[in-house]
Amino acid sequence: MKEEIIIAGFGGQGVLSMGKILAYSGLMEDKEVTWMPSYGPEQRGGTANVTVILSDERISSPVLNSFDVAVILNQPSLEKFENKVKPGGILIYDGYGIHHPPTRTDIEVYRINAMEAAIEMNNTKALNMIVLGGLLKLKPMVSMENVLKGLKKSLPERHHHLIPMNEQAILKGMEIIRKA
Amino acid sequence: MKEEIKLMKGNEAIAHAAIRYGADGYFGYPITPQSEVMETLMEEKPWETTGMVVLQAESEVAAINMVYGGASCGKAVMTSSSSPGVSLKQEGISYLAGAELPCLIVNVMRGGPGLGTIQPSQADYFQATKGGGHGDYHLITLAPASVQEMVDFVALGFDLAFKYRNPAIILADGIIGQMMEKVVLPPFRKRRTEEEIRAQNPWAALGKPKDRKRNVITSLELDPAIMEQNNIRFQATYKRISENEIRYEEINCENADYLIVAFGSMARICQKTIELAAEEGIKVGVLRPITLWPFPSEAIARQTSHVKGILSAELNAGQMVEDVRLAVNGKVRVEHFGRLGGIVPTPDEVLAALKEKLM
Amino acid sequence: MYMDINDIIKPENLVYTKPRLMNDNPMHYCPGCSHGVVHKLIAEVIDEMGIEEETIGIAPVGCAVFAYNYIDIDWIEAAHGRAPAIATAVKRLNPKKMVFTYQGDGDLAAIGTAETIHACNRGENIVIIFINNGIYGMTGGQMAPTTLEGMKTSTCPYGRNVALNGYPLRIAELVERVDGTCYVTRQSVHTPASIRKAKKAIRHAFENAMAGKGTSMIEIVSTCNSGWKMTPVKANQWMEENMFAKYPMGDLKNV
Numbered sequence: 001m002k003e004e005i006i007i008a009g010f011g012g013q014g015v016l017s018m019g020k021i022l023a024y025s026g027l028m029e030d031k032e033v034t035w036m037p038s039y040g041p042e043q044r045g046g047t048a049n050v051t052v053i054l055s056d057e058r059i060s061s062p063v064l065n066s067f068d069v070a071v072i073l074n075q076p077s078l079e080k081f082e083n084k085v086k087p088g089g090i091l092i093y094d095g096y097g098i099h100h101p102p103t104r105t106d107i108e109v110y111r112i113n114a115m116e117a118a119i120e121m122n123n124t125k126a127l128n129m130i131v132l133g134g135l136l137k138l139k140p141m142v143s144m145e146n147v148l149k150g151l152k153k154s155l156p157e158r159h160h161h162l163i164p165m166n167e168q169a170i171l172k173g174m175e176i177i178r179k180a
Numbered sequence: 181m182k183e184e185i186k187l188m189k190g191n192e193a194i195a196h197a198a199i200r201y202g203a204d205g206y207f208g209y210p211i212t213p214q215s216e217v218m219e220t221l222m223e224e225k226p227w228e229t230t231g232m233v234v235l236q237a238e239s240e241v242a243a244i245n246m247v248y249g250g251a252s253c254g255k256a257v258m259t260s261s262s263s264p265g266v267s268l269k270q271e272g273i274s275y276l277a278g279a280e281l282p283c284l285i286v287n288v289m290r291g292g293p294g295l296g297t298i299q300p301s302q303a304d305y306f307q308a309t310k311g312g313g314h315g316d317y318h319l320i321t322l323a324p325a326s327v328q329e330m331v332d333f334v335a336l337g338f339d340l341a342f343k344y345r346n347p348a349i350i351l352a353d354g355i356i357g358q359m360m361e362k363v364v365l366p367p368f369r370k371r372r373t374e375e376e377i378r379a380q381n382p383w384a385a386l387g388k389p390k391d392r393k394r395n396v397i398t399s400l401e402l403d404p405a406i407m408e409q410n411n412i413r414f415q416a417t418y419k420r421i422s423e424n425e426i427r428y429e430e431i432n433c434e435n436a437d438y439l440i441v442a443f444g445s446m447a448r449i450c451q452k453t454i455e456l457a458a459e460e461g462i463k464v465g466v467l468r469p470i471t472l473w474p475f476p477s478e479a480i481a482r483q484t485s486h487v488k489g490i491l492s493a494e495l496n497a498g499q500m501v502e503d504v505r506l507a508v509n510g511k512v513r514v515e516h517f518g519r520l521g522g523i524v525p526t527p528d529e530v531l532a533a534l535k536e537k538l539m
Numbered sequence: 540m541y542m543d544i545n546d547i548i549k550p551e552n553l554v555y556t557k558p559r560l561m562n563d564n565p566m567h568y569c570p571g572c573s574h575g576v577v578h579k580l581i582a583e584v585i586d587e588m589g590i591e592e593e594t595i596g597i598a599p600v601g602c603a604v605f606a607y608n609y610i611d612i613d614w615i616e617a618a619h620g621r622a623p624a625i626a627t628a629v630k631r632l633n634p635k636k637m638v639f640t641y642q643g644d645g646d647l648a649a650i651g652t653a654e655t656i657h658a659c660n661r662g663e664n665i666v667i668i669f670i671n672n673g674i675y676g677m678t679g680g681q682m683a684p685t686t687l688e689g690m691k692t693s694t695c696p697y698g699r700n701v702a703l704n705g706y707p708l709r710i711a712e713l714v715e716r717v718d719g720t721c722y723v724t725r726q727s728v729h730t731p732a733s734i735r736k737a738k739k740a741i742r743h744a745f746e747n748a749m750a751g752k753g754t755s756m757i758e759i760v761s762t763c764n765s766g767w768k769m770t771p772v773k774a775n776q777w778m779e780e781n782m783f784a785k786y787p788m789g790d791l792k793n794v
Binding site: 204237249385389390395 | 592594597611615616618621624625627628629631653654657
Binding site: 020023024027032033034035036037039059060061062063064065153 | 185187212213298354355358359360361362445448449450451452453454455524525526527528529
């Protein structure tokens with residue numbers, strides 16, 4: 001098993017932390033993991049992205065030409081990464097951030113209205129967890145149990161009371177992801 | 181305590197490894213992309229557990245001189261920085277080499293010259309491997325290609341530095357510093373006591389007991405005849421290091437038709453290039469120097485018996501390629517491929533370059 | 540009563556001995572220089588406090604670069620201006636040791652200003668001995684930050700012009716304002732009385748450092764008769780008349 005994933009959006013949307021939780025979950029499953037962020041000024045309002053690789057084998061390059069899955073939360077990121085999805089791969093986008101949807105037909109495109117759902121849940125910070133739920137629905141690469149363990153590892157202790165809310169958001173995402 | 185498996189950034193790994201090694205002191209100054217080293221140390225507060233001193237200095241210049249001070253007392257001390265900051269440290273590094281002091285320096289390289297970018301680069305290869313400051317000296321230069329090696333090379337760097345009384349440098353880059361991977365952390369080791377240091381490093385300036393002459397840590401010697409003898413002694417040390425400490429990794433080299441020589445994060449990228457090349461029926465191997473100085477010249481030269489060409493792939497405009505060419509001595513074609521200023525190539529870009537330049 | 544050499548060397552006629560910690564290496568300092576006197580005072584203080592096995596000196600770049608040849612303790616020779624950074628690490632890694640720097644005005648007040656101020660500001664438990672003779676002695680008499688207005692040196696041959704070179708820098712006044720210092724004093728060693736006072740100051744500073752009270756700086760206004768191109772006597776006179784006006788004697792801070 002090997003999944004090469006790019007998660008991209010605006011800084012502040014929780015792109016890096018979503019990747020981190022995925023990486024921690026992979027660690028809990030005893031997989032090899034690599035989490036490679038874009039870093040620098042992007043973190044402060046520009047676009048941010050993170051490459052996450054989960055694999056049963058030793059991981060070679062943390063830098064990739066193409067991805068099995070692209071999770072896209074804003075328009076500039078779609079423009080940057082749509083053509084980097086491997087043929088037959090998956091692209092997930094948030095309906096709120098994308099005005100010109102993807103046009104490729106050789107990949108599977110899914111839409112998740114995560115921002116909408118987050119607003120309904122009265123918690124826009126849950127956006128990334130809703131998206132993570134959608135991703136895990138399509139690619140159950142890690143078990144829910146290990147995601148929760150991963151959350152516990154990646155969140156500082158003072159935020160552990162938020163774990164049930166995050167679990168809810170993940171379940172919500174699993175429920176609302178739709179083929180575009 | 182036992183070994184522990186964790187997920188962490190390369191920069192964080194340096195900090196944890198230093199505490200567990202039993203390092204006595206860290207002195208640094210913030211600079212992207214390596215500030216997590218000092219941030220992690222400050223968060224961990226090792227002065228409350230192992231007794232390790234951690235201090236944010238007023239400049240990189242002060243930080244390397246604090247390292248000089250600590251090393252003069254035989255303590256295991258280190259600093260970390262990124263390219264512009266490491267340039268500032270060069271004076272101190274030259275003094276450390278000239279005074280035959282062990283220490284560990286970490287450079288998480290970013291694109292230059294000047295203030296440059298904060299993105300990954302390997303453009304400080306010359307600086308690290310050819311000395312960097314003034315005078316004839318070398319640093320033991322270790323190039324990690326994973327977060328695990330960031331951990332492992334802290335201990336290796338300190339051990340080699342003390343074994344040869346010479347500074348060691350971990351030459352990493354923004355990718356290795358910023359990415360998170362699974363690491364196995366070694367068990368905690370006790371810091372050495374003053375008595376142990378006095379016994380193991382009798383040269384250390386820890387205060388002069390009545391039964392020995394005073395210890396003077398200095399790189400100064402105004403008599404050129406004596407200074408030449410000092411230099412001859414340094415060169416003998418470098419020769420011993422070159423004979424005993426060369427480290428490298430060969431990946432798929434045995435039946436390769438083409439060889440890529442690459443270090444650090446670039447070597448990781450090129451391992452993916454091997455896979456892409458194999459899909460096209462091209463047999464590519466990667467030779468990854470782990471010690472950049474001393475350089476694995478003989479290991480590279482041996483490859484000329486069966487490869488048609490060598491590509492030196494680097495995040496710079498062509499630095500290590502000079503050492504590869506010296507090693508190969510004209511026996512096969514050696515070309516360079518690099519991206520500059522903080523741009524990192526993808527594995528297929530490397531393959532395209534290999535095909536264009538060597539096939 | 541007439542004494543010949545055999546009388547003079549009799550132990551009962553001994554009136555002065557070289558400090559035990561001063562060794563027999565011939566000094567490279569010029570005759571008339573203040574360094575030798577200050578070295579002697581430091582050696583006496585270390586001996587009297589019984590801390591020679593715990594004391595580590597940090598030597599500068601400048602005339603005192605070879606200080607390590609004369610006082611019989613462990614020494615570390617610093618890069619130019621960096622002694623306070625080195626002392627910081629030595630003291631923090633060895634909190635029970637006595638750590639002092641010995642620096643001239645070029646070393647401390649020009650290239651090492653940042654290291655000086657920040658070591659003082661952190662309140663490092665060290666002693667900084669600061670020899671201020673208003674000139675770069677070692678390199679042949681160039682202008683220092685402390686060179687007086689109008690004073691001639693090889694890099695201000697027509698006299699220091701403040702429009703061109705700025706004003707003489709008063710370091711003691713600067714570090715006195717820094718919260719980490721506990722003792723800042725300005726002394727000289729040109730008369731027996733001033734030498735006795737300077738020694739007391741050094742002893743007090745060393746005691747501060749061992750008691751963990753913060754940074755002590757002793758500025759010693761000194762002569763450089765070679766650099767000033769004067770006889771030693773004339774240099775002392777010139778120092779009193781000119782240097783003391785800009786760099787007045789006494790304690791600036793003693794907490």
